[in-house]
Structures are given as structure tokens and as C-alpha cells.
Amino acid sequence: MSNATISDVAKKVGVSESTVSRYLSGFKVRNSELIKRAIKELNYRPNIMARNLKSGKTGMVAVIVPDITNPFFAAIVRGAEVAAGDDYMLQLISTGDDPEKEEAAIRRLVGRVDGLIYVPSKENSPAISEIEAKTFPVVFVDRVISKMKNFDSVLADNHHGALLATKHLIEHGHTNIAHIAGPVTSTPGKGRAEGYSAALKDSKIDKNPDFFVESDFTVLGGYQAMMSLLNLKKRPSAVFVGNNLMTIGALKALKEAKVKVPEQMAIIGFDDHELSDLVNPPLTVISRDAHLQGALAMATLLERIKEGYQFPPKQLKVDANLVVRMSCGSTCPYRKTNADKHVLSSSISS
Amino acid sequence: MSNATISDVAKKVGVSESTVSRYLSGFKVRNSELIKRAIKELNYRPNIMARNLKSGKTGMVAVIVPDITNPFFAAIVRGAEVAAGDDYMLQLISTGDDPEKEEAAIRRLVGRVDGLIYVPSKENSPAISEIEAKTFPVVFVDRVISKMKNFDSVLADNHHGALLATKHLIEHGHTNIAHIAGPVTSTPGKGRAEGYSAALKDSKIDKNPDFFVESDFTVLGGYQAMMSLLNLKKRPSAVFVGNNLMTIGALKALKEAKVKVPEQMAIIGFDDHELSDLVNPPLTVISRDAHLQGALAMATLLERIKEGYQFPPKQLKVDANLVVRMSCGSTCPYRKTNADKHVLSSSISS
DNA sequence: AAGTTATCTGCAATCGTTTTTAGAAATAAA
DNA sequence: TTTATTTCTAAAAACGATTGCAGATAACTT
Numbered sequence: 125m126s127n128a129t130i131s132d133v134a135k136k137v138g139v140s141e142s143t144v145s146r147y148l149s150g151f152k153v154r155n156s157e158l159i160k161r162a163i164k165e166l167n168y169r170p171n172i173m174a175r176n177l178k179s180g181k182t183g184m185v186a187v188i189v190p191d192i193t194n195p196f197f198a199a200i201v202r203g204a205e206v207a208a209g210d211d212y213m214l215q216l217i218s219t220g221d222d223p224e225k226e227e228a229a230i231r232r233l234v235g236r237v238d239g240l241i242y243v244p245s246k247e248n249s250p251a252i253s254e255i256e257a258k259t260f261p262v263v264f265v266d267r268v269i270s271k272m273k274n275f276d277s278v279l280a281d282n283h284h285g286a287l288l289a290t291k292h293l294i295e296h297g298h299t300n301i302a303h304i305a306g307p308v309t310s311t312p313g314k315g316r317a318e319g320y321s322a323a324l325k326d327s328k329i330d331k332n333p334d335f336f337v338e339s340d341f342t343v344l345g346g347y348q349a350m351m352s353l354l355n356l357k358k359r360p361s362a363v364f365v366g367n368n369l370m371t372i373g374a375l376k377a378l379k380e381a382k383v384k385v386p387e388q389m390a391i392i393g394f395d396d397h398e399l400s401d402l403v404n405p406p407l408t409v410i411s412r413d414a415h416l417q418g419a420l421a422m423a424t425l426l427e428r429i430k431e432g433y434q435f436p437p438k439q440l441k442v443d444a445n446l447v448v449r450m451s452c453g454s455t456c457p458y459r460k461t462n463a464d465k466h467v468l469s470s471s472i473s474s
Numbered sequence: 475m476s477n478a479t480i481s482d483v484a485k486k487v488g489v490s491e492s493t494v495s496r497y498l499s500g501f502k503v504r505n506s507e508l509i510k511r512a513i514k515e516l517n518y519r520p521n522i523m524a525r526n527l528k529s530g531k532t533g534m535v536a537v538i539v540p541d542i543t544n545p546f547f548a549a550i551v552r553g554a555e556v557a558a559g560d561d562y563m564l565q566l567i568s569t570g571d572d573p574e575k576e577e578a579a580i581r582r583l584v585g586r587v588d589g590l591i592y593v594p595s596k597e598n599s600p601a602i603s604e605i606e607a608k609t610f611p612v613v614f615v616d617r618v619i620s621k622m623k624n625f626d627s628v629l630a631d632n633h634h635g636a637l638l639a640t641k642h643l644i645e646h647g648h649t650n651i652a653h654i655a656g657p658v659t660s661t662p663g664k665g666r667a668e669g670y671s672a673a674l675k676d677s678k679i680d681k682n683p684d685f686f687v688e689s690d691f692t693v694l695g696g697y698q699a700m701m702s703l704l705n706l707k708k709r710p711s712a713v714f715v716g717n718n719l720m721t722i723g724a725l726k727a728l729k730e731a732k733v734k735v736p737e738q739m740a741i742i743g744f745d746d747h748e749l750s751d752l753v754n755p756p757l758t759v760i761s762r763d764a765h766l767q768g769a770l771a772m773a774t775l776l777e778r779i780k781e782g783y784q785f786p787p788k789q790l791k792v793d794a795n796l797v798v799r800m801s802c803g804s805t806c807p808y809r810k811t812n813a814d815k816h817v818l819s820s821s822i823s824s
Numbered sequence: 825a826a827g828t829t830a831t832c833t834g835c836a837a838t839c840g841t842t843t844t845t846a847g848a849a850a851t852a853a854a
Numbered sequence: 855t856t857t858a859t860t861t862c863t864a865a866a867a868a869c870g871a872t873t874g875c876a877g878a879t880a881a882c883t884t
Contacts, residue, residue: 127585167603169584169585171527171585172585172586173523173526173527173532173585174527176523176526176527177521177523177524177526177527182523184565191552192542192548192551192552192555193545193548193549193552195543195545195548198542198543198545198548199543201542201566202541202542202543202568205542205566205567205568213565213567213582213586214565214566214567215534215563215564215565215566216551216555216564216565216566217555217563217564218552218555232563234519235477235519235521235522235523236522236563253517343748372748372749372752375752376751376752379751379752397749398693398722399722399747399749399753401726401729402722402725402726402729402753402754403749403752403753403754404752404753404754404755405754
């Protein structure tokens with residue numbers, strides 16, 4: 125009952141293997157009806173591994189994310205998956221933010237997939253020779269590796285998002301504004317920290333170094349960061365938290381310390397969530413379309429796979445919107461958006 | 475600069491391809507040092523597709539889930555991934571609850587992966603001949619297909635969980651208890667509905683058919699279900715919602731209708747979330763270890779791949795705990811758990 | 825040193841396709 | 855009917871590894 129091969133089909137019909145192969149590839153063939161029948165009767169399915177070996181293609185694309193459990197990354201993966209359609213299947217790797225695992229994973233991946241969508245954990249993650257040699261197509265999403273800024277990427281407008289967030293706080297009269305940042309060694313960590321600083325500078329607010337605490341994008345990290353903020357002799361009155369997970373942690377800390385939001389502490393997060401609306405109080409956040417990011421990444425990857433490195437790297441950016449709810453003191457929720465223009469800029473750098 | 479093959483290495487060293495191959499497989503070889511050097515210099519990496527073709531193994535396992543964006547499924551996938559370790563890589567497919575897509579996906583998967591972890595959307599999803607013929611190992615997680623109940627599976631103790639939930643409501647004095655159920659054509663939908671009924675029966679509470687509304691496991695579905703409950707002339711005073719997404723929808727409906735929780739309506743959900751603690755009011759839920767479910771599934775799948783269908787099907791069950799917070803009227807949060815015994819029963823059925 | 829045993833090696837076949845090449849059959853042109 | 859042209863076909867050579875077999879080295883025995 126082991127699987128029938130193309131030669132079984134050929135034998136049964138009385139033609140050569142090559143004829144069956146041509147039939148399968150859509151060429152016109154004399155006994156196509158007989159072949160069709162034989163295939164059905166033998167329940168023949170072409171051996172994909174043999175086909176791959178011959179063609180040098182695998183029909184697969186890998187996606188490396190720090191953690192599929194983070195809804196933001198899940199959205200990216202989903203976006204990539206729908207954009208891939210039936211053309212490519214997805215291989216998933218969660219690295220748990222460990223650059224060594226990333227490198228090991230990529231090493232295994234080369235030759236096993238036709239391309240890679242890559243969310244590196246740190247900007248100084250090791251570069252892979254195959255990628256640099258442009259023999260293994262990759263597009264970076266959300267984060268880039270500093271040595272490889274010149275590759276395809278789909279980022280978010282972190283700077284603008286952070287600017288929006290911080291300004292929103294300022295507009296509510298705050299001047300003692302803290303920022304719980306992600307690792308500044310990561311693209312979004314850095315970008316958002318810079319946006320935060322820029323907003324303060326724009327409004328001529330002095331930066332208090334105590335109010336900037338660098339954390340690690342995790343719930344626990346956010347919790348500890350907020351706790352340290354609360355332990356300051358002079359507390360901030362508002363805080364901009366640099367990602368979704370840390371915001372949850374910060375909220376837990378606030379709740380535990382019985383600090384009233386937004387009265388005693390205003391808070392704004394980065395990345396929206398289905399539940400943000402339902403927490404107490406409803407959470408004001410910066411939001412961007414992660415699904416779209418994933419889809420754009422897949423689209424440019426497929427293009428790159430097909431065309432090779434003929435065309436220059438595409439560096440796409442997705443916009444960030446302010447979703448106003450109630451955690452910053454606003455009383456009436458609203459959304460400040462760039463209308464429908466979600467792909468903000470698509471700078472082509474040679 | 476195209477990739478070096480094993481024959482390049484062999485030529486460079488002056489040995490035969492088989493010798494290099496043996497070296498790679500860990501046999502003792504005379505010129506191992508030379509070979510090692512040549513491999514490094516040529517940057518030789520064995521061609522996986524050729525290896526697969528020869529061995530008939532792919533080193534890959536697929537995971538089919540309805541939607542990776544649902545944190546519960548993401549946890550399953552993550553659990554499976556860590557359990558796989560370095561032995562197998564994961565291929566991910568989200569089917570969007572479409573049985574046809576499931577079937578198409580499985581068809582493509584056969585021959586491309588060594589086994590499958592499968593969360594089918596409906597119990598009457600089509601059976602696949604390769605699976606039935608036990609020529610393609612599969613383990614079902616969370617849900618099963620009715621025709622294939624005799625295969626490996628890792629379910630949750632839905633019945634007991636639902637019983638716990640409903641009893642908790644009853645203990646708080648409720649008698650008009652509604653259930654927003656998932657599709658009763660799905661394993662958990664059915665199991666939880668039955669647990670709900672059993673609890674009512676145990677307490678000799680008459681079942682009000684108006685209070686049972688079958689929905690679809692989505693946020694929107696939960697929202698609509700709750701709305702229909704609120705539109706009843708005689709409203710229930712408490713509701714047990716059958717999964718995480720529908721709970722979010724129900725909560726949204728409650729908020730929109732300005733119904734006070736738990737005073738006017740007590741609510742308990744199925745599946746916990748990092749944010750459940752932070753919503754208003756903190757949500758009481760039934761929780762189970764989805765990560766563990768995924769890990770167990772992967773473990774039994776790998777075993778199955780290695781051993782074939784010699785040993786009888788394993789049907790594992792993971793326990794469900796009550797996590798008490800405040801959405802049912804309790805004032806002091808606590809957790810009712812089966813201590814550390816998370817794998818409840820492991821019934822071996824021949 | 826010769827015989828016996830244990831290791832290691834190269835050759836060739838194999839895995840199941842696709843693709844090139846050259847020849848056979850069919851069709852069109854003269 | 856013969857020649858020129860177009861289509862199809864089969865045989866064979868890839869693709870890049872692994873493995874059984876038989877012969878060659880090396881390592882022990884006595």
C-alpha cells in the first residue's frame with residue numbers, strides 16, 4: 125500500500141514516465157484520458173521531495189518571530205499567511221527573543237525554504253552569510269538588524285506613533301511624563317524612545333532621566349518598570365508604555381499599588397487589543413495594522429523570490445494611529461487616524 | 475557561488491562521496507580532519523531535499539488550527555513547538571474554521587510533513603483517507619472528528635469545566651443561568667453545553683430553553699448572543715460563556731447596554747487571559763493549560779511517528795480549573811485547582 | 825610472518841521526479 | 855507520392871544525497 129510512483133502510472137498506461145510527467149505539467153498528451161484514469165485508480169500523488177530536489181524550490185516560506193503567543197506577532201503571521209495564499213506554505217519559528225536561536229534556526233532554514241520573513245529580536249543579531257550574499261531572500265518585519273538596514277523591510281512608524289502618544293499626554297496637561305521603553309537595541313524600542321523625546325523637546329519640556337526606564341517588552345518587565353516609577357520620590361503623572369505586553373504589566377502594577385487611572389496616573393500603550401476597550405479604564409493606545417504588516421511582508425518576499433535582487437530594496441512603513449479611550453483623562457473616546465492611508469511611506473533606497 | 479555539493483567536498487579531499495557521507499553521519503573515517511576542513515572552506519551544507527528524498531522523512535510536522543490569532547490556539551502552537559525541540563520544525567496552517575480548507579490543506583500536507591497536529595473546526599469535518607489508513611500520523615487537539623474518535627487526541631475536560639462554572643454561578647444564588655455555547659457540532663461546544671446541563675440537573679434547576687443560545691466561538695457571535703439574551707422579556711441573572719472570544723463579545727454587549735456586572739448580570743468565561751484580571755470587573759473564568767495541551771500533542775505525535783501504529787491510541791485529557799475573580803459576585807479572588815495534577819486522565823482505548 | 829578478524833573505503837544502485845535530446849509519428853505542403 | 859514541417863514520445867541524464875556490497879587496509883593473534 126505504499127505510495128504509487130510516476131513509473132507505476134506510466135507502466136499501467138503503457139507510456140513512458142516522461143509522458144506522464146508532461147501530462148502533469150499541463151502539456152498536451154496523446155493518452156491523457158487513460159493517464160488521468162490511472163492516476164485516480166492508483167491514487168497517485170507526485171512525491172514532493174523528489175520534485176523539490178529537481179526544481180530546487182520548496183514552495184515554503186519561513187516566519188521567525190520572537191513569540192507567537194504575543195497577539196501582535198500572531199497578527200503578523202496571519203497576515204503573511206493569507207497573503208501567501210495557495211502558493212506557499214508557512215513554516216513557523218518562535219525564538220523566545222534569543223539571538224542564538226535565531227541564528228541556529230536560520231541556518232537550518234537555508235535550503236529548506238525559499239525565503240524568510242524575519243522579526244529579529246535585537247538590532248545586533250548576527251548576520252547570516254547566505255542572506256548577505258543575497259542568495260536567500262529575506263524581508264524584515266517590525267525590526268531590522270543594523271548591519272542589514274539595506275534589505276527589504278516592513279516597519280511601523282514608531283517615531284510618529286510615539287510622538288502622537290506623548291503629545292496626547294501633553295495635551296492633557298501633563299509635564300511629568302515617563303516612558304517605559306523596550307530595549308533600545310531593538311528597532312521599535314529605539315524608534316519609540318526617540319519619538320517620546322522628540323515630543324518633549326517640541327513642547328520644551330525638560331527630560332527627567334528618572335522618567336525613562338528601559339525594559340524588555342515583557343509583562344514582567346513592564347510590571348517592574350512601573351513599580352520602579354511608583355517608587356520614585358517624585359512620581360510622574362503620566363506614562364507612555366512602549367508595547368502591548370509591558371502595558372499589561374504596568375497596568376497590573378498600577379492595580380496592585382491601588383493607583384487610580386487616569387486621576388493619579390495617566391497611561392497610554394502601544395498596540396491595540398480586542399480587550400483594551402474592556403479594561404478598567406478603557407485603554408488609550410497607539411495602534412497600527414499588524415495584519416497588514418505581515419501581508420505586505422509576504423507580498424514583497426514573494427516578489428523578491430520571483431525576481432531576485434534585480435529591483436532595489438523596498439522599505440515599507442505602516443502608519444500609527446491614536447485610539448483615544450479613557451486612560452489618559454479623555455471622557456469621550458475617538459480615533460485619530462490617517463483616513464485609509466495605512467501604508468504611510470514606501471521609500472525606495474538603492 | 476551556487477552551493478557546494480557532497481561531491482565537491484569529496485573531490486577536494488580526494489575521497490569518495492560515500493566517505494564524506496559517512497563522516498557526516500558520524501562514522502569514524504580516516505581523513506576526518508581533511509574533510510572537516512574542506513566542508514568549512516567550501517561552506518558545504520547538505521542538501522536537505524535530497525536527503526529527504528532518500529530517507530522518505532521530512533523532519534517537519536504540521537499544525538492546523540482554526541486561527542492563530544486566537545491566543546488559545548497560539549498557546550497550543552507554542553507548546554507544540556517547544557515540545558518538538560530541535561527534532562522537528564513546524565508548519566502552520568490557519569483554516570479560518572473552513573472544513574474545506576482543512577481538507578485541502580491536509581491533502582497538500584501528506585508527503586510534505588511526517589505528521590499532523592490537528593484542531594478540526596467541526597466534528598463532521600471530512601475524514602482523509604491517508605489518516606484513516608494510518609499511513610499519515612495525526613493527533614487531534616481540543617477537538618476531534620466524529621468518524622475518527624479512535625485516534626490519538628489531547629482534549630480538555632470540558633464537561634467538568636462547564637460543571638464547575640455553572641455550579642459556581644449556582645453557589646452564588648443564581649437559578650436563571652444562561653449559556654452562550656459554541657457550535658454543538660464541535661467537541662468543546664458540545665462538552666461544555668453538556669456540563670452546563672448536568673450542573674443544572676444536579677441542582678434540580680429547570681432548564682429554560684431561552685437561556686441556551688448556540689453561537690460560533692467568535693467575538694461577534696458572543697456579542698449577538700448576549701444581546702439576544704438581554705432582549706428577553708425575562709432576562710437571566712447569570713451567564714456562562716463557552717469560550718474566550720465569545721466572552722469578549724458578551725462583555726462588549728454588556729458594556730454597551732450598560733448592564734452592571736455582576737450586580738445585574740454575573741458572567742463566567744472559558745479560558746483565561748493575561749488581561750482577564752484587568753477588565754472591569756476582573757473576570758472569573760475556567761482555565762486550562764493550553765500550552766500543555768500542545769506539548770502533549772507533540773509528544774504523542776513524535777512517539778507515533780517513531781513507533782507507528784503499534785501501540786493503541788492515546789486519549790489524553792487536561793484538567794480545567796476555576797479561577798475566581800469578581801465577575802460572579804465573589805469579593806475575594808481565589809483559584810480552585812487540582813493541585814499540580816494537570817493531566818487529568820489518560821484513558822487508553824484500544 | 826602468516827592467518828584471522830575488524831575497520832574502513834569506493835563503486836554503483838537507489839530515492840521519484842523533471843528536462844534535454846534525438847528520433848518517430850503525424851500533419852501539412854508541394 | 856514525396857518532402858518539409860510540426861507534434862509527441864521514449865530513453866537517458868540530471869538533481870544530491872544514502873547504503874549494500876565487496877574489496878582493501880589496518881589491527882590483532884599466535
